[in-house]
Amino acid sequence: MLKASSLSCAHDGDLLFAGFDLVLGDGDRIAVVGPNGAGKTTLLRVLAGELAPTGGAVVAGPGTRVGYVPQQMPDPDGPNPDGPNPDGTVGSFLTGGLGELAGVTARLRELESRLAAGDDVLDEFGLVQERWTALEGWQAESRLLEIRQRLDIAGVPDDLALSAVSGGEQARLLLARALLDAPDVLLLDEPTNHLDAEGAAWLGEWLAGFPGGVLVVSHDRAFLDALVSRVIELDGIHDEPQDFPGGGYTAYRAEKQRRWERLLLDFEAQEKDRRRWEADIERTKQQSLSVELATGLGVAGPHLRRVARLVARKAKVRERRLRRQMESVRWIAQPRTRPPLTLAFPGDEEESGEVVVKVRGLSVAYGDRVLLDDVDLDVRRGDRILITGRNGAGKTTLLRALTRAAGDEVAVLPQTSDGLRSDATVMEFFRQRVPVYVDDAERLLAGHQFGPDQWAARTRSLSAGELRRLVLAVLVNAPARVLVLDEPTNFLDFDALDVVEEALRRYRGTLLTVTHDRYFAEAVGHDRRWHVAAGAVIGS
Numbered sequence: 410m411l412k413a414s415s416l417s418c419a420h421d422g423d424l425l426f427a428g429f430d431l432v433l434g435d436g437d438r439i440a441v442v443g444p445n446g447a448g449k450t451t452l453l454r455v456l457a458g459e460l461a462p463t464g465g466a467v468v469a470g471p472g473t474r475v476g477y478v479p480q481q482m483p484d485p486d487g488p489n490p491d492g493p494n495p496d497g498t499v500g501s502f503l504t505g506g507l508g509e510l511a512g513v514t515a516r517l518r519e520l521e522s523r524l525a526a527g528d529d530v531l532d533e534f535g536l537v538q539e540r541w542t543a544l545e546g547w548q549a550e551s552r553l554l555e556i557r558q559r560l561d562i563a564g565v566p567d568d569l570a571l572s573a574v575s576g577g578e579q580a581r582l583l584l585a586r587a588l589l590d591a592p593d594v595l596l597l598d599e600p601t602n603h604l605d606a607e608g609a610a611w612l613g614e615w616l617a618g619f620p621g622g623v624l625v626v627s628h629d630r631a632f633l634d635a636l637v638s639r640v641i642e643l644d645g646i647h648d649e650p651q652d653f654p655g656g657g658y659t660a661y662r663a664e665k666q667r668r669w670e671r672l673l674l675d676f677e678a679q680e681k682d683r684r685r686w687e688a689d690i691e692r693t694k695q696q697s698l699s700v701e702l703a704t705g706l707g708v709a710g711p712h713l714r715r716v717a718r719l720v721a722r723k724a725k726v727r728e729r730r731l732r733r734q735m736e737s738v739r740w741i742a743q744p745r746t747r748p749p750l751t752l753a754f755p756g757d758e759e760e761s762g763e764v765v766v767k768v769r770g771l772s773v774a775y776g777d778r779v780l781l782d783d784v785d786l787d788v789r790r791g792d793r794i795l796i797t798g799r800n801g802a803g804k805t806t807l808l809r810a811l812t813r814a815a816g817d818e819v820a821v822l823p824q825t826s827d828g829l830r831s832d833a834t835v836m837e838f839f840r841q842r843v844p845v846y847v848d849d850a851e852r853l854l855a856g857h858q859f860g861p862d863q864w865a866a867r868t869r870s871l872s873a874g875e876l877r878r879l880v881l882a883v884l885v886n887a888p889a890r891v892l893v894l895d896e897p898t899n900f901l902d903f904d905a906l907d908v909v910e911e912a913l914r915r916y917r918g919t920l921l922t923v924t925h926d927r928y929f930a931e932a933v934g935h936d937r938r939w940h941v942a943a944g945a946v947i948g949s
Contacts, residue, residue, distance in 0.1 A: 410434050410473045410622055411456065411594045416465035417648075418451050425451060427648040429465070431641075433594060433622040440633050441626045442661070443643035444902040445874025449626045452643070453477065453596045456624070469594075476592030478583050480599035480626075480873060480900070481825065482571060499574065499582065500567030503553060506586030510544045517541050549589075556585050559615075561608075573775065577603045577800025584612075597625040599873075601632050602899045603824065605800045606925045628902055630928045633658040662903075686727065693724040750878070750905050751856035752912035754885045754892065761791030765891055765919055766815045773806050780806050782944030788815075788891070793920045795930055798941035804923045807941060808893055811921065820889035822880060824896045824923075829876060830869040835859055838868050842883045857882040858905075873900040881909070891919040898926040 410433060417427035425448030433439065441449050454460040456467055457477035469475060504511045520534040557563040560581045565574065574582065580603045587595065595616075601609040613635045616623055627633055633640070634657040642651040642661075653661045697720040766788035773781040780803030788794065788811065798804045805824060812819050833841070840850050854864065857878055868876060877900045884892070898906060910932040913920065924930055939948040 410470045411475060411624075412468045412470075413456060414466050414468070416452070416455065416467070417463045418448055418455060418460075419463045420448070420451065424463075424648060426643050426650060427464070429650050431456075431624075433624055435593075435621055437622040437624075437639075438616070438637045439622075439624050439639045439641060440637040440657070440661075441624065441641050441643065442628065442633075442903065444645045444904060445878065445900070446872050447643040447645040449643055450480070450598055450872065453598050453624070453626060457596050473594060474590055474592045475594045475596065476587035476590055477596045478587045478598060478600060480602055482579055482583070497571055498567060499565050499569045499571060502571055502582060503557075503567075503586055503589065506589035507549055507553075508590055510541070510546055510549055513537060513541050513544060514546055514549065517546075552591075553589060556588050560585050560588075561611075575603075575801040575805070577605055577608055580604050581608070581800075593621045595619065595621060595623045595625075597623065597627070599627055599629075599900065600625060601627060601629040601925070603800070603896060604925060605798065606927065608800055609925055628898065628900075628906065629926065630658040630903075631926070633661075690724050690727050693720055693727065697721040697724060750858050750908040752881070752885050752908055754912050754916040755888065755890065755918065759790055759890070761789070763790045764788070765790050765818055766811050768810055768814050771807075771810050773803065773810070779944045781810070781941075781946070784944075784946050786811070786939075786946060788919060788921065790890075790919055791917070792937055793933075793935045794922070794937040794939060795935035796921060796923045796939045796941065802941045803944070804941050805895055807939075807946065808895055808921065808923060812893055815891055815893075818889060819891040819893055820884045820887045821893045822877075822884055822895060822897050824899065829880065830871075832867050832869065834865050834867060835871070835879060836864040838879060839883060843886045845886075853886055854882060874902060874905070877901060878905060885912070892916070892921070894920070894922045894924070896924055897922065898924060898929050 411431075412433075413429055413431040415427075416429035416431075418425045429452065431439075441452060443449055451460065454477070455462045457475055458467070459477070504514075507514070517534075517537050520530050520537060523530050524534060554563070557565075562578060562581045562585060565578055565582075571579065571582075580600065584597075584600065600612060604612065609629065609632055613632055616625075616636055623636075625633075625637065637657045638655070640653040640657070640661040642653065642665075644651055653664050655664075697717050764787050766786075768784065768786045771781050771784040771786070772779075784807075796804050796807065808821075812821055829838075831838075835854065836847075836850060839854060840847075843850070843853070845853065851861070851864065859879070859882070863875075868879070871879065897909065901909065906929070910929060913933045920933075920935075922930070922933065922935065937949055939946050941947075
């Protein structure tokens with residue numbers, strides 16, 4: 410249904426990947442994974458027809474409809490501002506998913522009003538109505554209602570601004586807009602970002618029953634284990650994609666480890682063989698040299714001189730053979746990995762148990778919608794609190810209130826990157842928030858996988874994952890002793906997740922976390938749990 414042949418893509422002249430081949434058909438469930446900045450979103454946009462590849466081609470089958478769901482609402486300040494207006498309303502955003510039908514329907518309604526007013530537009534009205542009928546416009550309203558009900562967004566008002574919708578509801582709106590076009594193929598970019606646990610589980614079940622093909626970019630480990638049967642990795646090291654058929658995340662990581670161990674053993678055997686060859690060549694050279702010296706001193710006869718020449722020739726032949734082997738494509742390069750992400754969250758040496766954040770009588774409402782109703786909470790030094798709840802229940806609102814109450818004691822990792830993109834460079838962004846000398850800033854940024862080639866990059870050009878790593882770099886080098894993390898796993902790659910989880914396990918300060926990622930919550934560990942529902946915060 411969708412075929413990619415020898416795709417290659419570059420960004421700012423740097424090759425992201427090459428030789429990408431894919432055939433996506435009915436029932437296929439394939440994941441694309443890899444480090445932030447390796448080109449996963451670029452690949453999806455190329456497959457969706459939004460970007461032209463550097464090389465290769467993408468061909469959709471006859472009549473195939475391709476639905477593309479980006480990882481978040483378009484950021485007007487981001488690198489890809491094209492698309493639906495993020496400042497519009499829910500109703501206009503959804504109807505925009507009807508494609509040509511949306512414009513035809515709007516024109517038809519306008520012409521109906523003009524006819525009622527007596528204008529002479531009957532001929533145009535007939536043409537527009539004919540097109541509306543051909544596009545099966547009479548089914549649009551019922552299809553929209555059905556999709557909204559299935560995605561649990563039927564209660565979101567049409568006139569509500571997109572900016573007032575929660576992250577989870579935005580994710581559902583993006584999916585609903587794509588489904589309105591009845592796609593045969595779905596391309597999903599981090600679809601579980603901002604979804605609560607129930608929403609992520611529902612999406613997995615729904616996609617399992619979707620008859621078409623699904624290609625998903627995701628770092629949600631439980632989601633991948635439940636959904637996909639093949640993983641393709643863009644690892645940021647090799648130009649060619651690495652293929653891992655036969656399972657989801659768990660199978661992929663196990664096979665990746667096996668491949669790494671085999672490669673390492675092969676490399677070590679190769680190095681041992683190379684050292685043996687070089688030692689043998691050197692011994693042969695020394696033997697030849699000894700004979701030549703003996704000949705020069707007159708103590709060696711013609712026979713030994715012939716032997717010396719043969720030995721010297723043998724040494725040269727072996728040396729050429731070794732050089733050819735080392736230059737051969739079959740010669741195994743030293744196994745390479747990306748530099749590790751280094752995190753060391755600040756500790757808290759103060760005595761635990763002291764109340765560091767206190768809120769009393771907290772109430773928050775948006776119009777008739779009550780999110781928090783007369784809530785009293787205490788956060789004590791050393792607490793590790795996991796905050797759960799459905800999308801739109803008020804988790805992020807609660808975190809904002811706690812952050813305001815904590816003052817300078819708190820460092821926040823926000824759920825989205827809204828407002829963080831600008832013309833500031835990576836170095837400027839970091840030093841504006843962490844007051845250190847340039848040399849120290851360079852060292853700290855390098856520990857967060859930002860090399861010298863990225864220090865002058867504008868934050869507006871960073872991928873979502875790279876921007877999240879930059880915010881983490883600021884957060885862990887700040888003096889705050891209370892960490893507030895709102896969906897911290899969003900946009901991070903597997904390597905970053907491993908390091909962040911380990912760093913948070915060792916962290917001895919106060920931690921408040923909102924996350925739907927079961928793997929992350931279990932890995933980090935929490936001693937208190939709050940559940941936000943019906944305006945209340947339930948838990949210990």
